[in-house]
Amino acid sequence: MIEKGFLIYANNTWKEDYLKQAYALALSIKLYNSDAHITVVTNTEPEAKYSKVFDNVIVKKTKPNSLLNVEERINAFDISPYLKTIVMDADVLVTENLNSWWKYLKNYMIYYASSVRTYRDKISDSTAYRKTFVQNELPNLYNTFSYFEKSEEAALFYRMQRVVIENWQTFYKKYTPKKKQKWCSMDVSSAITSKLLCNEEQITSKDSFINVVHLKPKQQGWSFRYQKASTAVTLNFSDKNFYIGNFKQNGIIHYVENNFLSDYLITQLEEANATVS
Amino acid sequence: MTKGVILFANNNDEIDYVRQAIFCAKQVQKYLKLPVSLVTDSAKHLTNNYPKLIDTFDKVISTKKIQVFQRKTFRDGMGKAKKLPWNNFNRSDAYNLTPYDETIVMDTDYIVCNDNLSNCFKLNDDFMIWKDAFYLNPIGEPWEIRNVSDVSIEMYWATVFYFKKNKKTKTFFELLKYIKDNWAYYRWIYQIASVNFRNDFAFSIAIHIMNGFEENTNWPTKLPGTLYYTYDRDLVEDFVDNRFTFLCANPNEKGTYSIATTKDINVHIMNKIALERLIEGQGI
Numbered sequence: 001m002i003e004k005g006f007l008i009y010a011n012n013t014w015k016e017d018y019l020k021q022a023y024a025l026a027l028s029i030k031l032y033n034s035d036a037h038i039t040v041v042t043n044t045e046p047e048a049k050y051s052k053v054f055d056n057v058i059v060k061k062t063k064p065n066s067l068l069n070v071e072e073r074i075n076a077f078d079i080s081p082y083l084k085t086i087v088m089d090a091d092v093l094v095t096e097n098l099n100s101w102w103k104y105l106k107n108y109m110i111y112y113a114s115s116v117r118t119y120r121d122k123i124s125d126s127t128a129y130r131k132t133f134v135q136n137e138l139p140n141l142y143n144t145f146s147y148f149e150k151s152e153e154a155a156l157f158y159r160m161q162r163v164v165i166e167n168w169q170t171f172y173k174k175y176t177p178k179k180k181q182k183w184c185s186m187d188v189s190s191a192i193t194s195k196l197l198c199n200e201e202q203i204t205s206k207d208s209f210i211n212v213v214h215l216k217p218k219q220q221g222w223s224f225r226y227q228k229a230s231t232a233v234t235l236n237f238s239d240k241n242f243y244i245g246n247f248k249q250n251g252i253i254h255y256v257e258n259n260f261l262s263d264y265l266i267t268q269l270e271e272a273n274a275t276v277s
Numbered sequence: 278m279t280k281g282v283i284l285f286a287n288n289n290d291e292i293d294y295v296r297q298a299i300f301c302a303k304q305v306q307k308y309l310k311l312p313v314s315l316v317t318d319s320a321k322h323l324t325n326n327y328p329k330l331i332d333t334f335d336k337v338i339s340t341k342k343i344q345v346f347q348r349k350t351f352r353d354g355m356g357k358a359k360k361l362p363w364n365n366f367n368r369s370d371a372y373n374l375t376p377y378d379e380t381i382v383m384d385t386d387y388i389v390c391n392d393n394l395s396n397c398f399k400l401n402d403d404f405m406i407w408k409d410a411f412y413l414n415p416i417g418e419p420w421e422i423r424n425v426s427d428v429s430i431e432m433y434w435a436t437v438f439y440f441k442k443n444k445k446t447k448t449f450f451e452l453l454k455y456i457k458d459n460w461a462y463y464r465w466i467y468q469i470a471s472v473n474f475r476n477d478f479a480f481s482i483a484i485h486i487m488n489g490f491e492e493n494t495n496w497p498t499k500l501p502g503t504l505y506y507t508y509d510r511d512l513v514e515d516f517v518d519n520r521f522t523f524l525c526a527n528p529n530e531k532g533t534y535s536i537a538t539t540k541d542i543n544v545h546i547m548n549k550i551a552l553e554r555l556i557e558g559q560g561i
Contacts, residue, residue, distance in 0.1 A: 120430075121492055222427050232428045233468075241490075245428055246467060248490035 001150075004102060005037035005055070005082040009073050010090045011062050012044045016258060019044050021090040024261055026053040027269040028094045031240065034276055036098075039081060041072065053273070056081060070184050074165050077148060077158035089144045091261075092212075093253045095242045101210060109153040112141040112190060114204040116214035117251070118221055119233060119244035123211070128218035135178040138191035139200040144212050144254045146190075157203070161193040213253040215244070215260070230259035237268045280398055281312040281335060281377040284385050287342075287364040288319040292351065292549050295323050297385035300556045302333045304389040311381070311395075316367065316374050318342040330561070336376055340367060347473045352509035353550040354524070355532050368435060368476045369457050372442065372450035383437040386552055387545045390519050393502035394543070397439040403446050404497035406438040406480065410504040413537045413544070414511060414525035425478045426468045430485045431492060434504055435476035436545045438497075445487075453483045506545035507537075513551045516559065521546075 006029055010022035022040050029036045030053060039056040040046070046057055058079065062072055076087050084105070086098075105111055116124050127134045148154040164171045168184040175192045194200050217226040226232045233245030235255060242249040255261065282305050286294035295317060302313040312335035317323065320339040323331060331337065349363035367374070371382050379398055383389075397405055408431055412421050425432050440446045456463045456479045463482055464471070471478075488494040507513065507523050512534065515522040519541050524534035546552050 220428070224427050243490060246430070246485070246490060247492070 002037055002082050004084040005039060005080075005086075007076055007080050007082070007085050007087045008038065008040045008090055009076070009087075010040050010042045010044075011072055012042070018042075018090040019046055019050065020266075021258070021261060023050045023053060024266050024269060025088065025090060025092050025094065027266070027273050028242075029098075031269065031272055031276060032094060032097045033099075037082070041075075041079060070165055070186055070189070073143075073186055074158070074162045077150075077154060080148075080150075082150075084149045085147065087143070087146045087148075088252070089254060091255055091258070092144060093242060093255065095249045095251060095253060104208070104210060105147045108147065108203065109149050109151045110157050110199075110203045111147040111210070112139075112143065112194075112204045113145040113210055113212050114140045114142065115206050115208075115211040116142065116219060116254075117211055118219060119213055119215060119247050119249065119253075120221070121213075121247065121250070122221065124214065124219045124221070126219045126221075129216055132176050132179045132181055132188055133191060136176045137195075138176070138188070139194045139204065140206075141187060141190045141194060141204060142212055142214075142254075143186040143190055144214070145210065145252060153202075157193060157197060157199070160196060161189060164189045164192050164196070209251075211251065213244070213249060213251060215253065215255045215257065228257055228259070230257045235260040235265065237265055237272070240272055278378040279376070280379045281314060281375070282309065282381045282383060283314045283316055283338075283371060283375050283377075284383060285365075285368060286315060286317045286319060286385055287340075287367075288317075288322055289345075289362045289364070291359065291361055293322075293553060294385050295319050296327070296556055296561055297549070297552060299327060299330050299333050299561055300559060301383070301385045301388060305383075306333075308389050308392045309381075309395050310392075312336075312377075314338060314376055316340060316370075318364070327561075338374055338376075340370075340374075349473060351549060353548060354510060354512040354534075355526055359550075363473065365476055366457065366474065369450055369453040369479070372440070372447055375442075379439070379441045381437065381439045384545065386547060386549055387436055387543065388516075388521075389543050390521075390539075391502075391541050391543060394437070394439075394500065396501035400498070400501075402439075402498040403441045403443050404439070404449065405500040406484075406497050407434045407436070407500050407504040408432070409499075410434055410506055410545075413505055413507050413523060413539065415535060415537065416527060416529070417508070417511075417525060419528045420508060420510070425481050426470060429468045430481055432477055433481045433484055433497075434506075434545075435480040436504060436506070437500060438480070439500060449483055449487055452486060453479055456482050502543065504545060505539065505542055507547060509548040509550075511548060513546050513548060513555050516555055 008022045010018040037055045040054045041058045043062040215229045217229045236243045284298045286298040314336040315334045316338045345362045345364040348360045352358045510526040512524040521539045523537045527533040
């Protein structure tokens, strides 16, 4: 078994090309972490260019009506070829070397990011997108970035998560009565799982440096109510650094809106990677 | 190491910045006990109108009058606003113009009423400026400014700053000049709506660039004390025994004001027209 690696789910839909996003993410990981091992789980046979950057491609056909990859993502623990796995959403970019992250994660068997930053590097205290969590007192977990080590503790957690997801309507009714989501999400399901196992303190830390730049508009502290963050700021890559609205980024960026990921940005990442290898 | 304060005063048709500078300098001398030099394109105005007060200044540095195209709105409380020429372009020359090794630069509408700023010279920092400021209007929150624009960087106030001459501060002022010369480009890059060149914005951009496009850095450091200010929508009514009385405009009800007073506190008074009236009342 390979000691550590990154796992990305990229199941294309008629609307979104998640595989392209996963490709950009993989390019950004390799740019700063040349020894990284990356596995992509996808429902689409990747083109040759994409395969070069992924070390392992698992093609799995999804149900035609599958929503938000949730049905597939519950298999992450079982499918991962790594002893220690970082799982990231496809619409994420890595902006730095993650050695210190791996080192920090050694303290955990399971880890979820639980705080987010603005692109201006301020911890966001907005609960605009987290009403279900706040009103139902759920752990504020983000599946955008999670980690597990193959262990009994993690196996138990992910078995329970599977039960929650497979019976999500029942669990959501019971554990999110005040503000119930009408769809099954990984974030709410993971939070319910953690609440059931009373393990929030063992799987996250709000004060950790491991957090995510989350580009949803209401999270940025803007006075104007932008419907889309991509109409207010741009995402650029220059001289091996990512910039959003002229702010140099660090850590990982969850850009959410596909508009941020331009073909030009991908070309720049490809060129930067070519100089690394 | 020589220490001092420099003031910039470029008159337009209606605002007598030179007279403001005299008032400002007298307050500096009273509380900070520092020499004050004046950088002005209106040196003749000083000699013709205030011949007995020239000695207020350690040095008068005369600069060439330039044709100014940008116009700024000058308000006087809730009264009618005026659009007047606004020459604020030579602040970036402070490094080359100052006769001192350690300099405090301040706006002529910043009125010193205590010795807080003397502490600049006791600290070992090369550049100090305020980022956070306190608006004296108790209900003026909607008008407060924190960023150069909604989506952009935090704003530093170029109202007052301290610098020590060294390689880094020299680079900073060169960068500032570059930003000024290419303002159309930088205001676009930093998503600033205003066409006018504003020193607060240019300083904020230069600091952001000097810090590698990152915020939350440890340079520059904060000036001692707090920057208190009132806007040109507010009125300054009185200044007696180091106590200012302001009428602060109500953002929710036009034409109504609430009273605020300060004692022994330095204040940036942006209503220049009201400040002129006040200074006239002080006998200058």
